[in-house]
Amino acid sequence: MDEIIEHSEFGARKENKETILITGSSGLIGFSLIERLSKKYRVVGLDRLGPPYPPLQAECVNFDITDEKAIDAAMERIRYGYGSKIASVIHLAAYYDFGTKDSPKYQEINVKGTEKFLRQLQDFEVGQFIFSSSNLIYKPTEPGTKLNEDCPVEANWGYPESKIQTEDLIKEHSTNFPSVFLRIAGVYTDYGHSIPILQQIKRIYEKQLLGHFYSGDVNHGDVFVHLEDVVNAIEDSVERRQEIPDQMAFNIGEPTSPTYQELQDTIGNLIHGKDWETYEIPKPLAKAGAWTRDLVGDPFIKPWMIDRSGAHYELDVSRAKEYLDWEPKHRVMDTLPKMITGLKENPDQWYAKNNLEK
Structure with missing residues (x-):
């Protein structure tokens, strides 16, 4: 039965x-x-x-x-x-x-x-x-x-x-x-996941020549959360x-925005133990370089990105505090050491988890 x-x-x-x-x-x-x-x-x-x-x-x-x-x-x-x-x-x-x-x-x-x-x-x-x-x-x-x-x-x-x-x-x-x-x-996690930050870390970790140059104002920055x-x-x-x-x-977002230079130096120190030398280059030269690299491969930096490089964002989050009783508990600059630790402990796994090619 x-x-x-x-x-x-x-x-x-x-x-x-x-x-x-x-x-x-x-x-x-x-x-x-x-x-x-x-x-x-x-x-x-x-x-x-x-x-x-x-x-x-x-x-x-x-x-x-x-x-x-x-x-x-x-x-x-x-x-x-x-x-x-x-x-x-x-x-x-x-x-x-x-x-x-x-x-x-x-x-x-x-x-x-x-x-x-x-x-x-x-x-x-x-x-x-x-x-x-x-x-x-x-x-x-x-x-x-x-x-x-x-x-x-x-x-x-x-x-x-x-x-x-x-x-x-x-x-x-x-x-x-x-x-x-x-x-x-821009959303990030303890392991990375923010595409702009990941690309910045990748360039410095691999000691890419391109990682020393920036077409925007290095004292400007983006906001993360x-x-x-x-x-x-x-x-x-x-x-x-x-x-x-x-x-x-x-x-x-976070109430403070790290500058590009601050990110460069922090990442450089965490990976190589010293500030990372960064030089501003004119946008026309940077765009020509990006256009040339785009012809022979599929680089992350595209010619159209050059025009918006150096755009600066800082957020007033007081409205979220007032209505939602919300404010961020994390800071990207405090989280970078965790990201870099994950990279150093297992580079292959870190690249794979963040969908990066070595």
């Missing part, structure tokens, strides 16, 4: 937990966010078919954000399994490529894909829509002058331009639910969704 298996009457839909929907759920931020939020919420991940996959704490629903029929099918699966009420939608899915200044995918995925996704959400009871934007949408500033959320925006390449357009799109289309814009700085602090900011946004005014933007 076959054994009778009794199934629980309480499936995921009947759990006494609110539902969170995360797009781009298998990415760096999405993966960590699921591990955090699943302790309190039912989390559903939306992402492309195939690896990598989100952690097991979330159901993975495959969808193609460029295909409205695929989005509709994914949302019907969510409605069937979890109902039509979603506490928060966290929209992380986006296209990003350092290798190209402009790509049709910026419009196809970031802008038009979000528009299609928003249309499908109109049939759901959404408590909040969180959009992961970027600090790169701002017009660069000068050292000592911080950028607040009301500062002018200015995009000089495809990625930040798509973020500006998508913010405007959400303001226009998310009329049925409140929206939040998190303008996130640790992955753990980003996850904290998103969690805080979800927890305080009833209190945050609609369409409010928050800067999510």
Whole structure:
């Protein structure tokens, strides 16, 4: 006689937990966010078919954000399994490529894909829509002058331009639910993962001649933020969704920005025990060199990057402190020793984990 298996009457839909929907759920931020939020919420991940996959704490629903029929099918699966009420939608899915200044995918995925996704959400009871934007949408500033959320925006390449357009799109289309814009700085971890920092470390570790030259002002710098602090900011946004005014933007980054020279010297000392000599070169010369190298290979530094080298960003994060009770607990300059330790202890593993070629 076959054994009778009794199934629980309480499936995921009947759990006494609110539902969170995360797009781009298998990415760096999405993966960590699921591990955090699943302790309190039912989390559903939306992402492309195939690896990598989100952690097991979330159901993975495959969808193609460029295909409205695929989005509709994914949302019907969510409605069937979890109902039509979603506490928060966290929209992380986006296209990003350092290798190209402009790509049709910026419009196809970031802008038009979000528009299609928003249309499908109109049939759901959404408590909040969180959009992961970027600090790169701002017009660069000068050292000592911080950028607040009301500062002018200015995009000089495809990625930040798509973020500006998508913010405007959400303001226009998310009329049925409140929206939040998190303008996130360059994300790093204890092991690396920030592409600009990784490339800087790589050039110095390998003692590349190119690593001694920079086409921008070495006393300017970018703003960064640790992955753990980003996850904290998103969690805080979800927890305080009833209190945050609609369409409010928050800067999510560290309050101080290390200069390019400070990064160079710190990395040089950590790896080679001395400051790393760095020389500024004229942009036309740097662009000619980048163009030549691009003809014979696939270098990280592309000619279009030369124009924006030396752009300076400093963020005022006081609004996030006021409304989210959030402030970063990490500093990139304090984390660099951990990154370099990982590199020194096992270079092959460090390169592989950070998707770098030796």
